[in-house]
Amino acid sequence: MLESMLLYLAAALTLVTSVMVAVTRNTVHSALWMVASCFLLAVVFLFLRLQFMAALQVIIYAGAVMMFIIFAIMMLNLRVNPGRIQLRSTKTAGLVLVLFLFPALLLLLGMGRGIAALQGQVSLRALEQFGEVPLLANVMFSDYLLPFELVSILLTVGVIGAVALAKKRKD
Amino acid sequence: MSELLLTLAVKSVLVVSVCMLMVAYLTLAERKILGFIQLRYGPNRVGYWGLLQPIADGIKAFLKEELTPANADRKVFLLAPIISIAAPMLLLVVIPFGDTVTLFGREFTLYLSNPDIGILFVLGISTLGSYGGVLGGWASGNKYGYIGGVRSTAMMVSYELSMAFAVICVVLLSNSLSLVDIVHSQAGVWNIFKAPVAFLIFLISGLAELNRTPFDMPEAEAELCCGYNVEYSSMKFALFFFGEYTHLFILGCLTTTLFLGGWHGPLLPGIIWFFIKTFAVIFLCIWQRATFPRLRWDFVMKLEWKFLLPLAIVNVLATGFIVAIF
């Protein structure tokens, strides 16, 4: 009872902080709200018995990725968002997107399709039986091996592209 | 249930108060050791052998005037020291100081919690802790603080990698992410003998993450006149300072846990062995601080990306092969 209440609290706070990311005008504040949002998402994972996922969420998203983003913001010295007019146009676009995406997600949840946690391999029973890390590893390196490798190739391509762009021309 | 809560509460208070006392005296220890290496005495005017110096420093920090620069970002300015002290203190939760002791006919574990993902928890929280320095530098509205903050982010992003790779070696050898299991797996041979390279990489990147000399880029006294904490005064500054020393203490504890066999050792009880090893590591950190000059900024990055990181990756691969074969 207490646990589910805390879960809902964490989830609500995640939503609030995510909204704050979009609403805040100061870029660093916005990035900070994003860190808070990532962190709270990790808390939600913890309540769902996904300790490993929570740890990865904090290390990779709240830690490394957001640190990179803050580094970029600070290097480029972006203090405040561009003016209000631009903001209003993105606002309407965002609103339209949300109006389409949110019902779509609700539909998927209601039909019980697409969200693996509801019926798929990572169920609560499987978690208790095998433990989280073996379960995830098993799924990732057997059923989803090809997508996994493709994603890593994509990332490598990205890294190589970044290096190529950053490298000084010889001439 | 309530009994469990009571033991937990008592243990938390004990761990926090004892460790914070140790950290306070760590400041004195550092000044003393640096002093003796430099043929000085270090602080010795307050109390016998300067033993009341940390308390005097604390009182002084409370009595100082608190300043907030006019163009500082007030909320973030306040948040930064809180983060930088809270994160290392949070890490005290998972440090296994000893195995179990029997008191009043009941068994107590000498650690607060043993999550299955212990080591990942440590990595995650210590990453979050480095936001303290970054935000402090940014929020001061001071160019030196700003440069310190930018350097802090770059350091964090780079050295976290090699540190994680060094930790992966230990995880491969011990076959567990839990810190207690890692210590148990070292009952025979300590990990430092199985993975000396990982130990060195861990220690070097740990020092870098701590912003300690020779990697104290974010608070380089000479170039940045103390970097990210340049605008901080009074208790806020003291919190930064304290957070840094708590982090040093945590680094000692972690190195002991991961590489030096934790509480294992002959004759003496486990917890004493743990603290002997921890303070040996801390002494090593202070000793090298007195020895090595600061690296230049680009050398710090070169050391990580061109030397430590490739070495760490090769090391992980080699350890993986050896573990898989035997």
Add this chain to the structure above:
Amino acid sequence: MKESDIIRVRKRQGEKEKYVAPLLKGLGYTMKKFWSKPKTIQYPDQKREVSERWRGLHELTRNEAGELNCVACGLCAAICPAMAIDLTPYEEEGGIRYPKEFVIDELRCIFCGYCEEVCPKGAIKLSKIYDYADFSREAFRFDIEKLKDARQFRFREKKARYQYLLG
């Protein structure tokens, strides 16, 4: 500085670049220094022995009867480059001269020692006391009484009672 005290950082010509050995050598050196005795002089408790020729606070010397050797000739006041010496001579009947007033402003004085050198009677001496401290400028205008014995002005730390308790 002895040759053994120099730690070579740069490589000599034709020498191979070394990385780890110099670091360990440095660590060894600091470890050696860690165990050696500190060279600090603990100032208010211990004091540095100054040279015999040290020029500190002034003293006016006296003969066995306790009278000043000074004859108030005024040479010291004349030679003083900082004009720190004020003296008013007084002559008794029968030609015995002595200073009625003799004031040295120790804040003006540059401790060159000319007064000591020029004095025909050896009546003014510079002592070895170098750490007199006081709260007012007036206190540094030393009259005959204060110039009697400089050793009383040696700095001693006045400790409150609680400080004795703390060590």
